[in-house]
Amino acid sequence: MISLAYRDISNSFGRYLLTGIGLGLLIGVTLTMAGVFRGMVDDGKALLRYADADIWVVQQNTLGPFAEPSSLPDNMYRGILAIDGVRQARNVAYLTLEVSHGDHSVRVMLEGTDTQQNLIPLTAGRPIMRSHYELVADERSGFKIGDRIPIHRHDYEVVGLTQGMRSPSGDPILFLPLKDAQEIQFLKDNDAVFRDRKQLETNPKLNPPNNPGLLDAVEQNLFSNHRVNTVLVQLMPGANPRQVADDIEKWLRLTAYPSDEMEEILIGQLIAMASKQIGLFLVILTIVSAAIVALTIYSMTQTKLKEIAVLKLIGTRNILISRMILLEAIGLGLIGFLTGKLAVTYWAPLFPKHIVMLPEDTFRALLITLVICILASIAGIRAALRIPPGSAIGG
Amino acid sequence: MADTNNQVAEQNIIKPAIRVENLSKTYGTGSSAVQALKDASMQVQPGEVVGLLGPSGSGKTTLLQCLGAIIDPSGGRITLGGDLLFENGWQYSDRRTLRRDRIGFIFQRPYLIPFMNATENIAFLPMLQGKSNKQAYKRAEELLDTLDIADRAAARIEQLSGGEQQRVAIARALANRPPIILADEPTAPLDSHRAMSVMQLLHEMAAKSGTAIIVVTHDENIIPVFKRLYRLRDGVLHEEAGEGRGFDYLEN
Numbered sequence: 001m002i003s004l005a006y007r008d009i010s011n012s013f014g015r016y017l018l019t020g021i022g023l024g025l026l027i028g029v030t031l032t033m034a035g036v037f038r039g040m041v042d043d044g045k046a047l048l049r050y051a052d053a054d055i056w057v058v059q060q061n062t063l064g065p066f067a068e069p070s071s072l073p074d075n076m077y078r079g080i081l082a083i084d085g086v087r088q089a090r091n092v093a094y095l096t097l098e099v100s101h102g103d104h105s106v107r108v109m110l111e112g113t114d115t116q117q118n119l120i121p122l123t124a125g126r127p128i129m130r131s132h133y134e135l136v137a138d139e140r141s142g143f144k145i146g147d148r149i150p151i152h153r154h155d156y157e158v159v160g161l162t163q164g165m166r167s168p169s170g171d172p173i174l175f176l177p178l179k180d181a182q183e184i185q186f187l188k189d190n191d192a193v194f195r196d197r198k199q200l201e202t203n204p205k206l207n208p209p210n211n212p213g214l215l216d217a218v219e220q221n222l223f224s225n226h227r228v229n230t231v232l233v234q235l236m237p238g239a240n241p242r243q244v245a246d247d248i249e250k251w252l253r254l255t256a257y258p259s260d261e262m263e264e265i266l267i268g269q270l271i272a273m274a275s276k277q278i279g280l281f282l283v284i285l286t287i288v289s290a291a292i293v294a295l296t297i298y299s300m301t302q303t304k305l306k307e308i309a310v311l312k313l314i315g316t317r318n319i320l321i322s323r324m325i326l327l328e329a330i331g332l333g334l335i336g337f338l339t340g341k342l343a344v345t346y347w348a349p350l351f352p353k354h355i356v357m358l359p360e361d362t363f364r365a366l367l368i369t370l371v372i373c374i375l376a377s378i379a380g381i382r383a384a385l386r387i388p389p390g391s392a393i394g395g
Numbered sequence: 396m397a398d399t400n401n402q403v404a405e406q407n408i409i410k411p412a413i414r415v416e417n418l419s420k421t422y423g424t425g426s427s428a429v430q431a432l433k434d435a436s437m438q439v440q441p442g443e444v445v446g447l448l449g450p451s452g453s454g455k456t457t458l459l460q461c462l463g464a465i466i467d468p469s470g471g472r473i474t475l476g477g478d479l480l481f482e483n484g485w486q487y488s489d490r491r492t493l494r495r496d497r498i499g500f501i502f503q504r505p506y507l508i509p510f511m512n513a514t515e516n517i518a519f520l521p522m523l524q525g526k527s528n529k530q531a532y533k534r535a536e537e538l539l540d541t542l543d544i545a546d547r548a549a550a551r552i553e554q555l556s557g558g559e560q561q562r563v564a565i566a567r568a569l570a571n572r573p574p575i576i577l578a579d580e581p582t583a584p585l586d587s588h589r590a591m592s593v594m595q596l597l598h599e600m601a602a603k604s605g606t607a608i609i610v611v612t613h614d615e616n617i618i619p620v621f622k623r624l625y626r627l628r629d630g631v632l633h634e635e636a637g638e639g640r641g642f643d644y645l646e647n
Contacts, residue, residue: 001522002515011510011551310506313465314567315495315523389494390465392502393456393579 004311004320005327008304019296020332024339026292030285031344031365035355037278042356043166044266048259050165052119053232054241056262057089057248058255065094065229066168067270074182074228076252083247085239090114091228093181096171101149106141108174109167110151112181112228120175125160132180136160138172140354149174152184168266170354178228186225193223286368293336294376297329301380305387312389325380333373337366410477411438412574412607413462418471420457420630431457434471435632437625439607441476441574444598446618446637447611449627455611456579458627462609463498463577464490476574495523499568499576499606503583505560507552513563514539514548520570538566541603542596558589562596569600576601578610587616587645594620595642619644 009016047066056065057072057080064070077089093112098105113119120127120136125145128134135156137143148155156176165173188196200206200215200222207215233256235244241258248256257265301308308321341362348355420432431454439445449455460466462473464485473481475497480486487493494500507516517535522528539545542562547555555563561581568576578597582590594610594617601608612618621637 001528002511002519004510007508007515008510304509306506307508310500310502311508312491313463313494313500314520315491317491317523388465389491390460390463392506393459393463393465393500393577 003327004324005331008324009328009331016328016332017335020335021339023289023293023296023332023336025343026285026289027336027340027365027369028343028347029340030282030289031340031357031361032348032351032355033278033281033285034361034365035344035348035357036351036353037275037282038356038358038361039170039354040168040271040274040278041267043170043354044168044271045263046164046166047168048263048266050120051092051232052234053262054235054239054259055233055245055248056257056259057231057233057252058229058257060249060253060255062255063265063269064255065092067265070229071227072229072231072254074178074226076228076254077231079252080231080233080248083244083251085236085244085247086233087236087239088234089231091178092230092232093178093185093228094167094230095181095185096167096169097151097184099149099151099174101143101147104142107171108137108141109169109171110181110184111173111175112178112185113175114178120160120162120165122160123163125158127160128175128177129159131177133157134159135174135176136162137174138165139163140166141172141174143174152187154180156180166354168270170352182225182227186227188223196222286372289369290372290376293329293332293372294379296332297325297373297376297380298383300328301325301383305383306392308384309387309389309392312387313392318385321384322381325384326374326377329373329377329380330370333369337369340365409440411474412441412443412476413609414438414472414474415462416472416474418458418461418473419469420454420461420466421469431630432461432468432632433630435627435630437632437634439575439609441605441607442601443623444594444601444608444610444621446621446624447609447627448613448618448624453627454630455627458632459577459579459609459611462575463500464493495520496571497573497575499571499573501561501564501568501576501578501581503580505552505557505564507560507563507567509552511552512548513544513550513552513555513559516552516563517566517570520567524571534570535566538569539563541600542566557584558592561585561589561593565593565596565600569604569606572604573606576606576608578608580611580613582612582614582617590614590617591620591642591645598642616645 058064058070059072062068062070074091077091080086080089090113094109096109098107122136123139128136133154133156135158137158139161143149143158145158145161147158149158167173197219200218206218235241245256245258248254311321344357415435415437418432418435419430422429422431435458447455461468468481511519514532514535517538518531521531521534536548539548542565544559544562547559552560582593585593597608597610600606619638619640620642622639624635624637626633626635
């Protein structure tokens with residue numbers, strides 16, 4: 001038996017293929033949106049993964065350090081270490097800024113941490129060994145080993161590279177010594193320091209003639225920084241994270257989140273708005289895709305109404321005609337899906353945002369595409385079945 | 396003995412390819428009812444080609460659709476090759492199969508399936524009937540050969556001329572060897588020379604295959620070639636004798 005769908009597609013393959021490719025680009029956009037959403041979730045989780053902390057300790061009554069600002073004295077970790085069940089505690093400072101190297105400018109998140117522990121997994125180069133002015137950069141920043149990156153007053157040499165280290169906003173992370181990060185975070189420019197010093201000097205209470213050391217002490221305190229954004233805690237085996245977090249909150253008047261609660265803050269709250277927006281875009285795109293497929297299939301049927309009437313008149317069963325329309329719709333969906341998948345594969349790296357395509361998302365997209373095509377073909381099939389065979393006779 | 400002789404004599408009489416008795420068709424009901432066919436009766440012998448004439452709205456298409464088992468007549472009787480097709484309803488529940496196996500159609504335009512080539516357009520009908528691909532293609536090749544377009548067998552429809560397309564359409568109508576072909580103005584889009592050539596072809600095919608052909612036409616040039624005509628006016632069918640002229644009468 002002659003396959004009506006195969007013959008019809010072969011007869012106008014160019015037009016069919018172009019329609020499929022057009023649909024594929026739309027599917028590609030839909031897949032990209034899903035990939036952006038997955039990327040945001042992955043970015044949030046990546047931070048938690050490499051931080052490898054059981055508890056995040058932040059300023060009291062804040063959702064810090066990412067959802068809200070959080071500032072702690074950098075000696076607070078000593079008190080935390082004294083809490084029962086705590087094995088290790090380390091200070092971390094985060095700040096986001098734009099850094100440039102030559103013509104290359106990129107938004108990054110700086111993470112100041114205790115570099116003695118060498119916790120960062122490297123893909124190239126070496127860990128930070130000096131106490132100042134060295135950094136490890138995520139590959140996505142575009143920096144290379146040996147690059148000297150000017151940040152505020154100092155140049156920092158890239159000594160190592162790492163991969164997949166991103167902030168919850170998707171910015172690549174630069175790791176550097178904690179002291180450097182603290183300095184960058186709070187360091188004032190020369191003019192501001194000069195003006196502040198002038199102001200202090202003219203204040204008789206801070207610069208009394210009989211106590212020349214007071215001004216130095218005030219200035220030293222004012223122009224240095226001893227604060228961090230969070231303390232990451234690792235627990236002893238068997239310790240209950242919620243119990244230890246409660247103890248930290250009770251005794252140190254801080255807020256402590258076990259890692260699952262921090263994940264909820266990062267994924268559930270920080271990107272909740274963005275994910276809702278992307279979710280809505282996905283729904284709209286899916287509806288638009290479905291409408292376009294339905295219209296395309298319907299139009300394809302409308303262009304051959306007379307032929308369908310003749311087919312019915314000469315005795316072709318409805319099932320053969322329906323199968324032709326259904327197979328053409330599924331074929332269109334498959335071409336569209338393949339085009340979309342290929343498009344995403346090639347254009348995803350061009351996006352500044354991290355795009356993650358999970359196999360289950362791809363499979364789900366294929367399934368949704370096929371379901372949409374099958375449903376869309378119903379409109380065409382209904383139109384075809386409504387044509388009376390007698391319409392082939394007469395004018 | 397006399398009864399037996401009569402029975403033998405009846406059996407020897409050639410049964411008409413199609414016999415229509417008191418066929419009527421009414422559209423609508425009550426005050427808005429329109430009677431499109433009024434007690435129409437006709438019969439066509441195997442191998443005969445008859446013309447069906449009538450002005451627009453006279454009921455030609457309705458009659459053709461009734462004969463083609465496309466619409467339901469309101470009353471009357473249709474017999475096809477001795478088999479009762481319609482009397483107080485269709486005697487065959489599956490009219491699609493009835494059309495496929497026993498009625499051929501030729502339209503004003505060829506209406507060939509554009510995504511099949513010439514051979515496939517013809518072979519598709521035997522395939523629908525359940526014939527193997529080999530048998531179906533063999534039948535298509537026979538018909539293409541008979542209709543003198545064997546060299547265009549693999550041509551796509553848009554590559555065929557108007558005349559060639561109409562020949563493929565005739566071949567398709569003959570593909571399942573139906574006892575009757577209903578031709579709805581088959582010469583309408585053709586010039587007089589080509590129209591006459593199609594009419595000649597239909598007569599030759601009818602004579603060769605024994606298929607009866609009813610040709611609906613408005614074409615004044617081809618009317619003289621029919622030996623027998625039916626004329627419809629306001630739903631009433633009249634039989635007339637035709638001139639039965641030769642197919643070259645226009646040139647002479």
